[in-house]
Amino acid sequence: MSETKDTGDKTLHVASAKTLTLKRPVEQGVVRQSFSHGRTKQVVVEKVKTRVLGPGPAVKPAARVETPAAKPAAPPPQAPSSRNAPRTATTARAAQTPDPRNSAGVVLRTLTDREIEIRERALSDARGREEEERRQAEIDAKARAEREAQEKIEREAAEARKREEEQRRLQESEAKRRSEDEAKRRLDASGNPVPAAPPSAPSAALRRPAAEAATTTTTTTAAPAAAVARPVTKPAGDAEEEETKRIIRRPGMPIKVVLPPRPVRGSEQKNRGRLTVTSATAEEGERMRSEASFRRRQQRLQGKSFGQVKEKLAREVILPETITIQELANRMSERGVDVIKLLMKQGQMHKITDVIDADTAQLVAEELGHSVKRVAESDVEEGLFDTPGEDDHLVSRPPVVTIMGHVDHGKTSLLDAIRQANVVSGEAGGITQHIGAYQVVAPNGAPITFIDTPGHAAFTAMRARGAKVTDVVVLVVAADDGVMPQTIEAINHARAANVPIIVAINKIDKPDAKPERVRSELLQYEVQVESMGGETLEVEVSALKRTNLDKLLELIALQAELLDLKSNPDRPAEGTVIEARLDRGRGPVATVLVQRGTMRVGDIIVAGSQSGRVRALLDDKGANVTSAGPSFPVEVLGFAGAPDAGDRVAVVESEARAREITEYRERLKRDKAAARGAGAGRSLVEMMSQLKTAGLKEFPLVIKGDVQGSVEAIISALEKLNTDEVAARIVHAGVGGITESDIALAEASGAVMIGFNVRAHKEAREASERLGLEIRYYNIIYNLVDDVKAAMSGLLAPTLREDMLGNAQILEVFNISKVGKVAGCRVTDGRVERGANVRLIRDNVVVHEGKLSTLKRFKDEVKEVVVGQECGMAFENYQDMRAGDVIECYRVEEIKRSL
Structure with a gap:
């Protein structure tokens, strides 16, 4: 201080x-x-x-x-410093x-100087910010003014359109009123004329708004011009608005100017309605019509009204066998509610997810004005076979010849002699058990397709398949044996297929050959050969000596020429499965006879419930080929599974179509199997049949074969052994080797495992040894059927036969303590044996059946008592004996039965 x-x-x-x-x-x-x-x-x-x-x-x-109280003192004079000479x-x-x-x-x-410099810099920054804010406010005000001007122009245009619309409506109503008055005046003039009445109050009221509207239009039109001519002056209230408006600034957002609410003009309160950009920025309190609303009104006036009933479209509705209500509504383009209402009117209560049948769906669709096209689930196969209109370029094809006849009449030997092959040596037992397809060149150079069928009775299905796909049937009859049962069956198959027959009388080289006997026996079955005046071609041949084989081929070529066999090779292939098997190295293999079109490697094929793509084609000699034309037999590799013999084969365009067809067929097969297993019927006859078979004994079997045809023949032969008491039940049947799963199935079902021309895999053999299950192997169908027949015979109940011994009459009845009642009898007929069956007959009525427990002669037990002697008898568990009753003595013998 x-x-x-x-x-x-x-x-x-x-x-x-x-x-x-x-x-x-x-x-x-x-x-x-x-x-x-x-x-x-x-x-x-x-x-x-x-x-x-x-x-x-x-x-x-x-x-x-x-x-x-203080006064400022004068500052003392200061001399300037020499360092700060310039004045700053x-x-x-x-x-x-x-x-x-x-x-x-x-x-x-x-x-200090530093503080003064900082304050000056702060002042200059503040002035710069204020200048920037002022410029931005001016830009915002200018944009707002332009926007308000644009909105004002739009509002004025909308008001003008509204006034024009009202004026036009008034003019129309005035014109209508005038036309009505003119019509009334003319009507009155024809009868009693009435003087024109002055316009009514409503008419004057209608004309008055029109004049007012014209005046308003003129005033409104002149108003914008005056507004443009006058200089824009800022009203006094705008100063207050500028003072009360707020400027909102946010980082990264445009500057927003918030205006204060406008005061209510006079006593009228503004009807704001829906808040929009136009209504928020409007200056007048009256709500104006939008341009979109005006456009909609114009459309209604032009006839495009929303209330106008549109023309209903009639559609073609595709109806399957069953359909849900939702799907039906979608296909008709109708509301699901309407469909349910229609069903309720018919008395049916449904939900939208319920399933209805095709008939109900058709009624609903027709009621709603639509057309109906009914389709079934089986329509997936439509157009798969026999498509018409594609046989434009027909060319000749080789004939298909089926060799038929009785067993051991030399069919396969004859075909081997023609083909120069040895098929017989490969067949077990020297009999044909497989169907084969081969192609041979005739002496004239034309190819011929042969189908060899077995002659055994069990192979009926194979012979039937051969007759279905053939053009000519060669009936082989042995000259030393004559007409046999399978010969007759072959004749019936040929007639059912409506194909010509060529009779080949074989074995004419034998000493006991009798060709004339064969010709005469054929007449019994309406087969008349040419040598006896008929139309059936015949030839005597010898397969062993190769006699007349050329003549047989010439007759076949002649018959084919008469038939004029033609086909179109340029269409998709169709054919039939002759045989099918499961090869362990190559998978499912099917022997197919192509009947129409050409099958190529890479085609997508369908056969029954199996499909696949052709991986390879092999001819009858085992050589690979790239295509197979009409009447050409080939082995097809590429199926997903072994098809059934006899199934028709077709080439389809895509895998999706093949999958759709196979799924439908597989589902159909499952449904049939379920129907057979469940015994769906409930009729009286079916119930009686079920009660009859309630005590049926079954012999379960699991069968595996080399080819589909052999398995089919085995099943057919075993079904013929069935009786009302015992039947063979096929648990599983298939082609291919015996697998471990087959052994497990046989063990679970207690079935016998049978293999025909197949062997068990290593794992299957080990499983069978572990489980103690025997596998029976066969290569000849005779032995298989005989063994199964003997086993099924063991299940049959033996036959009981009564052997009468004799009769005795009761003389007296004794009551012995600790023993019971004993009848004293005399043998009147035959003999009586101890332990035999007896009947007690009283007044010719059998009152008891049982066994003889005691037979005494005096005090000794004896084995039998002959006629004329007296004895004592006692029954097992029966004491009600009376004097005078007759005792019938007999023995029951059991006799074994066989199928």
């Missing part, structure tokens, strides 16, 4: 005891803080206001505290600064 002349001291000193300081204004508030576990705490916070520097005059760097703003401001000391003795702090 003593050094008052030190100018370097920057501390503010006051003569009084209190020190004067400058503090920022402080605002206090209370904030509640939240902590974990629900704890809270009130905290007092202070907010220091920041001083905003405006564009006014420069703030003095220091304040002076003056007392009313800092020195000027320092020169203008009053003396820090006043009369009260208060020394004020002076600002």
Whole structure:
């Protein structure tokens, strides 16, 4: 305080005891803080206001505290420093600064150059920000003015259109009224004319708005011109609006200007309605019609009204056998509710997910005005076979010849002699048990396709398949044996297939051959050969001596020429599965006879419930071929599984179509199997049949064969052995070797495992040895059928036969203690044996049947008593014997039965 002349001291000193300081204004508030576990705490916070520097005059760097009694003292003169010779703003401001000391003795702090520079920079920044805000406000105001002007123009245009519409409507109503008045006037003029009445009040009221509307239109049209001509003057209320409007700035967002709410004009309250951009920025209180609304009105006036009933479209609805209500509604393009209502009117209560049959769906669709096309699930096979209209380019094809006849009449030997092969040596037992397809070149150079069928009675299905696919049947009859049962069956198959027959009388080289006997026996079955005046071709051949084989081929070629066999090789292939087997190395292999079209490698084929892509084609000699034309037998590799023999084969366009067909056929097969297993019928006849077969004994079998045809023949032969008491039940039948799963199935079902021309795999043999299950192997169908027949015969109940021994009459009944009643009898006929069966007859009525427990002669037990002797008899578990009853004695013998 003593050094008052030190100018370097920057501390503010006051003569009084209190020190004067400058503090920022402080605002206090209370904030509640939240902590974990629900704890809270009130905290007092202070907010220091920041001083905003405006564009006014420069703030003095220091304040002076003056007392009313003190007077300012004159500043002492200061000599300028030689270093600060040029006069700057800092020195000027320092020169203008009053003396820090006043009369009260208060020394004020002076600002340094650094602080003065910082304050000037802050002032210049503040001025720049204000300038930028002013420019942005001007841009926003200009954009708002343009937007308001555009909206005003749109509103005026909408008002003009509205007025035009109202004026046009008034004019139309006026014209209508005038036409009605004119019509009434003319009508009255024809009868009793009535003077024209003055216009009514409603008519005047209608005309008055029209005039007013015209005046309003003129005024409105002139108003924009006047508004353009007059200079735009800012009303007095806009100054208040500029003062009350707020400018909202957000980072990254455009500047938004919020206007204050407009006051209500007069006593009318604005009907705001829906808040839109147009209504929010509108100046008038009246709500105007939008352009979209005006456009919709124009459309209604032009006839495109929403209430106008549209013309209903009639559709063609495809209906399967069953369909859900939702799917039916979708196909008709109708609402599901309408379909349900229609069903309710018919008395049916349904949900939208319910399934209805095709008849009900057809009634609903026709009721709603649609046409119906009924389809079935089996329609997936439509167009698969025998497609018409594709046989345009027909060419000749080889004939298909099936050789048929009785077993051991030389069919395969004859075909081997023609083919110069030895197929017979590969057949077990010297009999043909497989169907084969071969192609031979005739002497004239034309190819001929032969199908060899077995002659055994069990292979009826094979002969039937051969007759279905053939063009000519060669009936082989042995000259030394004559017509046999399978010969007659072959004749019937040929007639059923409506194909010509060529009779080949074989074995004419034998000493006991009698060809004339064969010709005469064929007459019994309406087969008349040419030598006896008929039309059936015949030839005497010898397979062993190769006699007349050329003549047989010539007759076949002649018959084929008469038939004029033709086919189109350029269409997709169709054929029939002659035989199918499961090869362990190549998988499923099917022998297919192509009947129409050409089959190529890579084609997608379907046969029964199996499908696949052709991987390879092999001819009858085992050579690979790339294609097979009409009447060409080939082995096809590529099926997913072995098809059934006799299935028709077709080439389809895609795998999806093949999958669809096979899934349908597989589902159909499962349904049939389930129906057979469940015994779905509930009729009286079926119930009686079930009761009859309730005590049926079954002989379960698991059969595996080399080819499908052999398995089919075995099953057919075993089914013929079935009787009302015992039957063979085929648990499983298939082609291929015996696998471990087959052994497990036989063990689980208690069945006998049978292999025909196949062997068990190593794992299957080990499993059978472990389980103690015997596997029976066969290669001749005779032996298999005989063994199964003998085993099934063992299940038959033996036949009981009564052998009468004699009769005895009761003379007296004795009651012996500890023994019971004993009948004293005399043998009247035959003899009586101890332990034999007896019947007690009283008044010619059998009252008891049982066994004789005691037979005594005097006091000794005897084995038998002959006629004329007396004896004592006692029955097992029966005491009601009377004098005069007759005892009939007999023995029961069991006789074994066989199938």
